Amino acid sequence: MDWLRRPRNWILIGILIVLNYVVVNVLLAPQPPKQVTIPYNVFRAQIPADNVTSVTIQGDSITGITKNPVGDTPTSKNKATHFATVKPPFADNELLPLLLQHNVTISAQPVNPPTPLWQTLLFSFGPAILLIGGFLYLNRRATSAAGGGVFGIGQSRARLYDPERPATTFADVAGIDDAKAELQEIVDFLRQPQRYQRLGGTVPKGVLLIGPPGTGKTLLARAVAGEAGVPFFSVSAAEFIEMIVGVGASRVRDLFNKARQAAPAIIFIDELDAIGRSRSGGVRLSGNDEQEQTLNQILTEMDGFDSREGVIVLAATNRADVLDSALLRPGRFDRRVVVQPPDRAGRMAILMIHTRNVPLAPDVDLNELAQQTPGFVGADLRNLVNEAALLAARKDRDAVGMEDFSEAIEKVLLGAERKIMLSQEDRERVAYHESGHALLGLLVPGADPVRKVTIVPRGRALGVTVQSPVDDRFNYTEEYLRARIVGALGGRGAELLVYQMATTGAENDLQQVTMIAREMVVRFGMSSKVGPLNYSTEEGPGPLALQKPFSDATAALIDEEIKRIVQECLMEAERLLAENRSRLDALAQALLAEDSLDEAEILRVTGLKPQVVTAAMTAAR
Numbered sequence: 001m002d003w004l005r006r007p008r009n010w011i012l013i014g015i016l017i018v019l020n021y022v023v024v025n026v027l028l029a030p031q032p033p034k035q036v037t038i039p040y041n042v043f044r045a046q047i048p049a050d051n052v053t054s055v056t057i058q059g060d061s062i063t064g065i066t067k068n069p070v071g072d073t074p075t076s077k078n079k080a081t082h083f084a085t086v087k088p089p090f091a092d093n094e095l096l097p098l099l100l101q102h103n104v105t106i107s108a109q110p111v112n113p114p115t116p117l118w119q120t121l122l123f124s125f126g127p128a129i130l131l132i133g134g135f136l137y138l139n140r141r142a143t144s145a146a147g148g149g150v151f152g153i154g155q156s157r158a159r160l161y162d163p164e165r166p167a168t169t170f171a172d173v174a175g176i177d178d179a180k181a182e183l184q185e186i187v188d189f190l191r192q193p194q195r196y197q198r199l200g201g202t203v204p205k206g207v208l209l210i211g212p213p214g215t216g217k218t219l220l221a222r223a224v225a226g227e228a229g230v231p232f233f234s235v236s237a238a239e240f241i242e243m244i245v246g247v248g249a250s251r252v253r254d255l256f257n258k259a260r261q262a263a264p265a266i267i268f269i270d271e272l273d274a275i276g277r278s279r280s281g282g283v284r285l286s287g288n289d290e291q292e293q294t295l296n297q298i299l300t301e302m303d304g305f306d307s308r309e310g311v312i313v314l315a316a317t318n319r320a321d322v323l324d325s326a327l328l329r330p331g332r333f334d335r336r337v338v339v340q341p342p343d344r345a346g347r348m349a350i351l352m353i354h355t356r357n358v359p360l361a362p363d364v365d366l367n368e369l370a371q372q373t374p375g376f377v378g379a380d381l382r383n384l385v386n387e388a389a390l391l392a393a394r395k396d397r398d399a400v401g402m403e404d405f406s407e408a409i410e411k412v413l414l415g416a417e418r419k420i421m422l423s424q425e426d427r428e429r430v431a432y433h434e435s436g437h438a439l440l441g442l443l444v445p446g447a448d449p450v451r452k453v454t455i456v457p458r459g460r461a462l463g464v465t466v467q468s469p470v471d472d473r474f475n476y477t478e479e480y481l482r483a484r485i486v487g488a489l490g491g492r493g494a495e496l497l498v499y500q501m502a503t504t505g506a507e508n509d510l511q512q513v514t515m516i517a518r519e520m521v522v523r524f525g526m527s528s529k530v531g532p533l534n535y536s537t538e539e540g541p542g543p544l545a546l547q548k549p550f551s552d553a554t555a556a557l558i559d560e561e562i563k564r565i566v567q568e569c570l571m572e573a574e575r576l577l578a579e580n581r582s583r584l585d586a587l588a589q590a591l592l593a594e595d596s597l598d599e600a601e602i603l604r605v606t607g608l609k610p611q612v613v614t615a616a617m618t619a620a621r
């Protein structure tokens, strides 16, 4: 009866019923004979005249048939053999004997005739049926609109909880080998639950995947399901937030039930921090009951089953620090797998995966690309390959070349080129600004190698100097941080040296500089006056985070120290640039002529040699 589901069909049925009623009762019904209403005394007079043949009495109203037509007055033209009249309430006691006496057929009807069954039914159930019909109709509409519907509340939406059977395997995941290795155990268990049960080994119920966005947490969860060949139930915790109170909880219940029926299976909860935020930490600005209930339901469900049932919950978050401690207790998400951004070898492996189906020109060196993309995570690298392929397609190439990749990296990193006209004077200022950055990148000990410098406007910047390390770095020396500040001040330093005047072009540089200097003082204990203390105020939820964990005197000292560091660095920058004024001029002139210079060209123009150092990618504007 699928067609009954469609509201249009219901309306059609309704119209048909009404039509049928009209046809049967109105059109096909026998036409009642013409009837006149006559005064009672006229009727009364007809009886002795033997003109009345039959009457029907119902209470006080009388209808009847006469032999000869009657009218309300003897002269009336409106006459008929069928008449109706009303007996006065003060009873005419002689009427009945009179009628009998003149052989009139008498029939009587009860005053309140029994209502026909269909009417009774209609009047008692009609409103209810109408209501239900309307509700059904609205529900259908809601269903098609939202996929849930009013009745569907709390029931899993088919789309949502229909398990997938991902074809993803570990071969599709690269660069996060530690995480893969840790999840291998889960795969083994899901493949052969009996083996683990027999030995009584404990398999985790919940595994928390922690890592920055785009590192492949979802991919990894899918791959676990794919490797084990089990159904994959996935849900994003963020979806629960918008639900009506109580719905999230019943969804969770439903999700777990379905997964248990399908066991062995994997439940994947993305963005767990959306509902799993700590309830104690800070002040909750929105008293979100739904969040609370959903979270509690997840906890209840996780407590309620045994991992030997074969359901394993994987959850992803990029902020494990804000999670409610109740989630991390034993028997819940007690296993934590950290998914790190990939290192150079990892990036290369990821690039290999994503270029599997992309025709590459012979000049493409994935290792070189991996080196140029520190800080890129899996999702970025996938975008990069995609962007390069699009660029190559736009140029009608058959294969994606290194040039396309370089362009794609710049686009991803710096934003698209901007077409604006700068005056010659402005171009010169920008050229000196960028040359200042580039030159200091080569001169300051510990600075990252300068890969490229350009005065082609990109994004919000008028020019860009790209510096990137030889390899990834995870620990930074004070020397390196100072080198970063000096380099970032190279633009402002060059402006001051050449024009004795500052411009607004250094805004972004100054932001970076201030941030690095502040971190040096409050986080890394690199100021002897402030001392080896960590005064950093982590951003926390609620207004409590605004409280500073240090005295006003310390605050003043911190500000002073930040300023001292930055000012020392600016002096250093100005000194180095003044000492190398001829190099600065040469570089600026080359930039004005060429717009962009790559690493080799920069070295040639300045006559400097590359430093041997390592660190994370920086882009000074």
Ligand code: ADP
Pocket: 172, 173, 174, 175, 176, 211, 212, 213, 214, 215, 216, 217, 218, 219, 220, 316, 350, 353, 377, 378, 379, 380, 382
């Ligand atoms: P997360 O869940 O950590 O935010 P995703 O798993 O959604 O990240 O990653 C998005 C996409 O980026 C994946 O579908 C995949 O194509 C690509 N990707 C991310 N990390 C990796 C990786 N380690 N190896 C291969 N591809 C990856």
Ligand code: ZN
Pocket: 433, 437, 488, 491, 492, 505, 506, 509, 620, 621
């Ligand atoms: Zn700059």
